[in-house]
């Protein structure tokens with residue numbers, strides 16, 4: 001008799017304590033979803049590694065539109081090394097080797113790119129500033145060299161020198177071979193924006209260490225990978241990126257790549 005009456009008691013009356021954690025769990029999940037749109041601030045997402053590009057692994061491995069779901073601010077290159085990538089205010093630009101700026105559709109693939117959801121943690125007004133003086137007075141602007149940063153610099157420039165790279169065909173050369181014959185562009189008395197990143201020295205082999213910046217003119221008709229600049233006046237916004245996420249190719253030539261070699265010197269030569 002007592003056994004029967006116990007089995008008729010509704011389950012929520014027997015073990016009410018079970019329902020409290022379930023409700024808590026559900027509400028936690030819900031709030032997580034509500035905040036997921038903002039959750040990519042402070043995170044640097046990277047497709048593949050720089051040592052893949054250095055050895056000529058130029059096949060696109062990741063769709064740019066899928067990458068742009070993770071952020072609105074980035075740089076990189078395109079399938080077969082077809083130009084320099086700039087993502088600014090969630091808009092994709094491609095500076096091709098003729099110097100023209102295209103706005104390709106997002107289904108294009110990238111072999112190497114970095115992106116973040118830009119958040120300005122520090123704003124600095126700038127007067128006259130050259131690329132060399134920015135590098136030499138790094139500690140004046142950045143709290144530590146041991147952090148990733150997103151960098152946006154807007155202003156008037158006396159002179160900007162950039163490069164782009166022509167589309168490659170297979171068998172692909174190395175990046176050093178491509179860089180030896182890359183077209184360069186000079187802009188004088190131009191308004192524009194520098195988009196890029198700083199990576200700490202401990203990521204050599206993974207990304208370009210130090211400053212890696214791209215440039216886009218104010219009229220969005222020119223730009224490229226930044227080689228040198230002389231700013232008249234402008235501003236710099238810095239976003240701190242303490243979270244680093246690497247998206248590796250899941251198939252293709254990357255699997256046969258040789259990552260045992262130290263390619264630091266090769267990269268230094270290309271960057272300078």
Ligand SMILES: [Zn+2]
Nearest residue numbers: 084213214225
């Ligand atoms: Zn670049």
